[in-house]
Every structure is written in structure tokens, then in C-alpha cells.
Amino acid sequence: MPELPEVETVRRGLAPVLEGARIATAEVRRPDLRWPFPERMAERLTGARVDRLRRRSKYILADLDSGETLIVHLGMSGRMLITGDGAAGMPGAFAHDHGQIGKHDHVVLTTEAGARITFNDARRFGAMDLVETDRADAHWLLAGLGPEPLGNAFNEGYLAEKFAGKRTPVKSALLDQRIVAGLGNIYVCEALWRSGISPLRHAGRISKPRIGRLVPAIRDVLSEAIDAGGSSLRDYRQADGDLGYFQHRFAVYGREGEPCQTPGCTGKIRRKVQSGRSSFYCATCQR
Structure with a gap:
């Protein structure tokens, strides 16, 4: 299962494409991964702007201008991949054309700039949830976590x-x-x-x-x-x-x-x- 450095690496890779971007379309291609997706997830994501992308423990958190936060856990095999013209200006490896959506591509976000962010998870141990941003720390996946090992509180x-x-x-x-x-x-x-x-x-x-x-x-x-x-x-x-x-x-x-x-x-x-x-x-x- 990806550990903190892997999750932080993914967050840093996503940040230039997602932070400040508006989600033009969101496609949720199955009802669940490890747990059921939240109700109306695609509808709630569509049109929202990602104000901030952060990490807590092994979770990626996308704070939206809708007042909600998308919580992402990669699970054992989850990957978030970026393709499309909206990745222009990023390192060359980002600027791949959109390929055909595969059977393990479970959530697909497309930004107004044309970037596609695909959550691919063959084993389906990953997870996504939406929660009110001001209550994100109290979410059952995050509540009770200790301090970050790279933060000042860990000494x-x-x-x-x-x-x-x-x-x-x-x-x-x-x-x-x-x-x-x-x-x-x-x-x-x-x-x-x-x-x-x-x-x-x-x-x-x-x-x-x-x-x-x-x-x-x-x-x-x-x-x-x-x-x-x-x-x-x-x-x-x-x-x-x-x-x-x-x-x-x-x-x-x-x-x-x-x-x-x-x-x-x-x-x-x-x-x-x-x-x-x-x-x-x-x-x-x-x-």
C-alpha cells in the first residue's frame, strides 16, 4: 500500500493541474470502490473549482469552492493519472493524449482547461468521499490521527x-x-x-x-x-x-x-x- 512519500508525490504531481482548476465534467463509472461512493458524487464535483490540494497522512484532500472536500485514498493499487492538453506547461510526461477509458478507470475528472485526471484502481481497495470542508478533520478516516511526521508537532x-x-x-x-x-x-x-x-x-x-x-x-x-x-x-x-x-x-x-x-x-x-x-x-x- 502506498505510504506517505508516495501519496505526497502524487499530490505534488496533481497540484499544478488541479489547484485553481474547475472541474468541467465528473464521471463516476461504478457505485463503489472499497466503500460506496457518496450520493450524487459526479453532480457534486461537476462545476466545482479545486481551491487547494493537500495531504493528511496517506489521504489526498481536494478542498472545493463548493465548501466540500474530496477525500481520496489510493488503497493498494490506486493511481491518479493526468492526460490531455490541459497539462501543457507541466513536465513532458504529463502531456499524453487522452486514451480510451479502461475497465479499471473508475472516476474520471476533466477540467475546463482540458486535463483529464483518472482514478484507476484494479483491486478496488481505494476510496473516495465528500465531506464539508470545515468538518473534514472530524471525518472517520481522519479523526484520531496523530501529528504529521514532517510537521513541527512531531518532535x-x-x-x-x-x-x-x-x-x-x-x-x-x-x-x-x-x-x-x-x-x-x-x-x-x-x-x-x-x-x-x-x-x-x-x-x-x-x-x-x-x-x-x-x-x-x-x-x-x-x-x-x-x-x-x-x-x-x-x-x-x-x-x-x-x-x-x-x-x-x-x-x-x-x-x-x-x-x-x-x-x-x-x-x-x-x-x-x-x-x-x-x-x-x-x-x-x-x-
Whole structure:
């Protein structure tokens, strides 16, 4: 499932085409994805201008001049692709002619400038909903989310307070969206390796100085992944259809049995299943 860097990459790709644009037509080609679409979704989107495109955790939010916000979750295989003349002035990969709408193209938005934004989702685990903008934070998908890991509210003091007394593994704690929003399996593995912390260690047993190394490691790995366009594993694509490239920089994820890349470390990367997810780490330098 796309993690924060992939979703942020898609948001940034969509922003030049969608922000300030008016939706001339909206086509909803099935009644549901993971959940039913909201009532009259196509009618409510048609004619609306996108005032702002933002991200919350792993969700893309399009604030409309109608006073509503379109919430988009990509699910496991969802993609939002841009085609058409309305993409002129964007990077060349955007300026493809409109192709024939495929069977997995479930929502199609066309702007007055002629750009087409297509939500394609072969597995149909994605989701869309419309909610009043001033109540978006209270939506059941967003309510209760922790702070953004790239925001000021996520810092050493905050994380130390949340970890205090916790007997759950630090990997599980960081994946808890109530503690920090948007972190997923790949980047937690990478950040824990960078900070020298074992994913098996109880969160409550991590000292404040080590938390002080973990917070910037999380920020750095996310920022680097966004700059690289995310990580392409299986279905993920950027908004222009290109692959992301951060997977070529993985130090531990998917590298079971390979030598640890920490300078001077003689260990090898191990894999252990935690809560149904694979943790990749070096038992020699991650304690």
C-alpha cells in the first residue's frame, strides 16, 4: 500500500493541474470502490473549482469552492493519472493524449482547461468521499490521527511522551496512526536502521537520546523518498505514470541475508514477521 512519500508525490504531481482548476465534467463509472461512493458524487464535483490540494497522512484532500472536500485514498493499487492538453506547461510526461477509458478507470475528472485526471484502481481497495470542508478533520478516516511526521508537532518530546511505559515493539508503535500519521512498514524499517534501534525493542525502553536520533531519521528518510518520487513496489506510479526510485536506496527493506551497510558492521540483514508484516533489520548494529 502506498505510504506517505508516495501519496505526497502524487499530490505534488496533481497540484499544478488541479489547484485553481474547475472541474468541467465528473464521471463516476461504478457505485463503489472499497466503500460506496457518496450520493450524487459526479453532480457534486461537476462545476466545482479545486481551491487547494493537500495531504493528511496517506489521504489526498481536494478542498472545493463548493465548501466540500474530496477525500481520496489510493488503497493498494490506486493511481491518479493526468492526460490531455490541459497539462501543457507541466513536465513532458504529463502531456499524453487522452486514451480510451479502461475497465479499471473508475472516476474520471476533466477540467475546463482540458486535463483529464483518472482514478484507476484494479483491486478496488481505494476510496473516495465528500465531506464539508470545515468538518473534514472530524471525518472517520481522519479523526484520531496523530501529528504529521514532517510537521513541527512531531518532535523528540512528543514521541518520548507517547513511548513512555509502552511495552509494544517500537515498530508497532510507529505504525500506530494515532501516534504518528502516515508512517508505513517500509520507511519505519529504514528509519529504525538509520537510528540504530531494533524493531523488536519495546518503545518504553528507548532512551530520550535515542528517540532524539529517531525523529530526524524518520524525517530524513521520508524527505529523501519524496525527492526520489517514492518507492515503486508492484502497482505504485506517480501522477505522470512514472515509477518512483527510492527502492534503489533501501538499506534494509527487502534485503534479507545481505550485508549490513552500516560502516564497520559485519552483520547481515534479518527478516522477522511482526503483526503480520515483515521487519528487516540488522541484529548486530540495531539494539
